[in-house]
Amino acid sequence: MCVRYSQTFETGSLIKRFGVKQPSMPVRPSYNISAGQSAPVIAGGVIKILKWGFIPGWAGNDIHEGIINVRAEGITSRPAFKTAFYKSRCVVPADGFYEWAHTAGEKVPYRFELRDKELFAMAGVYDETTGTYAIVTCLSNALIKSVQHRMPVILDKEREKLWLDMRSSNTEELLPILRAYDSGLMHGYKVSAMVNSPENDSPDCLKPPQP
Secondary structure (H helix, E strand, O other), X not given: OOOEEEEOOOHHHHHHHHOOOOOOOOOOXXXXXXXXXXXXXXXXXXXXXXXXXXXXXXXXXXXOOOEOEEEOOOOOOOHHHHHHHHHOEEEEEEOEEEEEEEEOOEEEEEEEEEOOOOOEEEEEEEEOOOOEEEEEEEEOOOOOOOOOOEEEOEEOHHHHHXXXXXXXXXXXXXXXXXXXXXXXXXXXXXXOHHHHOOOOOOHHHHOOOOO
């Protein structure tokens, strides 16, 4: 699963990496994005600022707390996500995400990122009406499974392009790209327990714990 992530790059880096237009307002870097917070997603060639926690438009006021993750397996059969899968896919820019290992009754936070520390794209779906989004998850790769059995779907640039192409609704093309990213291109390390609180949002969240 993915319950916390970071996007610490400035607006210009997002524009360059994803080939999108200048947004109406600058993107604020964040080191500890959690459920219910607003963050940038890429869809339709633009940067949208949406709330993390997907609520389908047809739900009206019946749902107040959105769904932050949707499993790649069965995404097309879940009523809440079926329409979004075919009509409103997005990617979620990130430069790292956090997972927690359970060791001797203690939760130990880890950060996972690309080896080159660059921006990457997590597969997502969104709802324009409610202004919300969710991150698609899959079974973890060899690096992450020792900490958490699921991870966000990270798309390379070729798969990213296909995912964002809303002219395509071919499940035989789309579903196979929702798989674990190559663990050889990633690395992970322990970080400070300060990341445990979503109230903490600073570069210190990225640092290893002090001895």
